[in-house]
Amino acid sequence: MQRRELLALTRQMRREPTVSENAIWQSVRGRKLCGVKFRRQQIIGPFVVDFFAPSHRLVVEIDGQIHREREERDAARELFLRDCGLRVLRFAANDVERNLDSVLAAVASAMSSPLSACRRGAGGEAAGPGNA
Secondary structure (H helix, E strand, O other): OOHHHHHHHHHHHHHOOOHHHHHHHHHHHHHOOOOOOOEEEEEEOOEEEEEEEHHHOEEEEEEOHHHHHOHHHHHHHHHHHHHOOOEEEEEEHHHHHHOHHHHHHHHHHHOOOOHHHHOEOOOOOEOOHHHO
């Protein structure tokens, strides 16, 4: 896919996120998680990743139904990303929807921070989905 096509795809994916992608985005946007900047639907090489924290070289992928049919392509993508020096965390969409806090805790842990220390806003309130 050419860069122009990837850009069009990322715009569409940002406009029409899945339920699980939207839940993660609302929880990490605006540096809500550990004060870390996340980008969504980020182009890296020939691929588009769901979420990317450049400062931590961390990719977060949310796997929905379509990924069951794309295991080989996903494996090639993950190998490419790891060869670029990136860490990749994968979560099933169902896990995000059922237990968002556990997924966020795993992401915070991958950034070497406990979730309790990461989800505090400037006023000391938890900065999670319910307080956004």
